[in-house]
Amino acid sequence: MSRRALTLLIAGFLVLALGVIGAMQRVPYVVLSPGPTENTIGEVDKKPVISIKDHQTYPTSGALSLVTVAYQGGPSARIDLLTALRGWIDPTVAVVPEETIFAPDRSAQQVEEENTVEMTNSQETATAAALNELKIPFRMIVTVGATQKDRPAEGKLQVGDVIDSVDGKPATNADVVSDTVRAHKPGEAVVFGVTRGSEKHEVSVPTVAGPEGQALVGVEMRSAYKFPFKVDINVGDVGGPSAGLMFSLGILDKLTPGELTGGKKIAGTGTIDEKGQVGPIGGIAQKMVGAKDSGATIFLTPAANCAEAMRAVPEGLRLVRADSLHSAVEALDALRTGQGNVPACEAG
Template sequence: MSSRRAVTLAVASVLVLVLALVGSLMPVPYVALMPGPTSNTLGENDKGEELIKIEGRQVYPDAGHLNFTTVTYRGGPGSRLDLFTALRGWLDGDVAIVPEETIFPRKESQKQVDEENTRQMRDSQETAQAAALRELKIPISTRVVVDAVQKGRPADGRLRPGDELVAVDGTRVERVGAATELMGKRKVGDQVTVTVRRSGAEQRVTLTTAASDDGRPVVGIVLSDQYKFPFKVDISVGDVGGPSAGLMFSLAIVDKLTPGSLTGGKFIAGTGTITAEGQVGPIGGIQQKMIAARRAGATVFLTPADNCPDAAKARPDGLRLVRADTLNGAIQALNAINTGKGQVPTCG
């Protein structure tokens, strides 16, 4: 009888070892999202330089924090998670295990995703400056520029990165939204004539629209709004990508350009994309960003309205969630927290 038990235990042990080996070697198409570092937009970056440096305009100090938050990830097409790591992540409340295509869309390499994240960060910095200066009623001018040309699309070889888009079918455009709306009125196979300025000279280029992966008419260009500001604003965040720090950049610029303190000396953190008009948009990884903020010492977290339902369910103890619909609304909310006067919008 004892020998049977010994054999059974031996077989079971071997099976466990085999399963462990298989689990450690079996890649799965998931990515682990984890709390990342946070950075104070009013302070210094990793190099000891001002994270946001403004030249040519009076600036005012603030001893508080306006931290943007990040999410780090493990996994991806080139280094997939093994099964056991994914299972551990599912059991860890600080980690989110999401399908790989959430971070790496199909047909896009990790390099392409990284390049897109870098572009989004650059654009978010520009847009954050525009939103802040508009909030402060400081005049700025805008132009639409070709940021990238997609290979194999109608614009390939006809337009170039850096071309300024002046008009679509004779209608002048000053914002990406206006250009996109005009092009979107065409059907697949229709012709569209764009006027671009290159090396100081305008030229007209007629393109035939093609179908995108989802069937929309496209010519294969990525456009961005470029702004001319009356003074210099440099934002240095290091190796961080994506658009989700836009709100915090805007708040820091407003804080630096106005007397007094938006933070009241408090540790404020938050997240959210920003448009040039000051609209705050949703982001991914809200749970991990809240955890990162609380660990860093934040007591108030500015939360995009669309993220509020998920944020309210996972709010860390000691972290006050403040709903941010617009840049102006976020400023008013912070003023209400500091003065104790007025209503502070919450996430429930």
């Protein structure tokens, strides 16, 4: 065998060996890639993404699409080295350390469950933001999320109870309930006025001393909203809070005459609070790729993500800065009519 042939044989063997090692070697990284998009004024599995009952709705057109990020990897399903290397080469995906997605004390299942809870909360908050924008009144309610084992509330308060009052004071939010309970001396009773199903009850619950000596009853509360009509949101397996802005816009579009999009395909992202303020999200680069692939030409971008977005925006996708739900609506009005200001992202 010639020296040249031997060199090629050895090189080929080394490449094969490295390939086998790369395929077997698991690494603590996660690959983030563009996930599916869903039109909030469209349908999923032949069902409307947003359904509104007992209130006038109006026709819509175009798209107001939420965008998502898919991930591959995690503590229980680590990717191999070759997958990570391919990700580092591909400009449309990101390879990040595992701990940026999965906290050391959280399993993949726990992360999924937390994302589901965040999505549910996001939907309620998005509805509240839309109704606030339209000046449609609603109220906040406090419900029993859980009772702690071997604490006084166990067996007296039930999951799902709506706490209407505490010691005769309206329970306008969870802080009012907590502060009223803590104002007692341990051993004193607290009287809760609750709605259970369709019935109202007064429930007396004794207090005990907590770790720092404060009075407590052992109830975990959840704040929720009581809306004057039903808003259902159906997005399948999508999780997390980052679709809040697009949910609010979809609800607004259905509740108001005229078409918010002007027939255009618009995508966007951003968390939202009940006052309509838009917050930052993660995975902006992958979400923009998903938006472009879905046919969107305009991308509503949280102000805090603008600098990052400008460094990775796909060609043909126009970034519109969204500081709040109100400013996003104004921007869409300006895009549709050709009049008014359309706030743009600026390099940071």
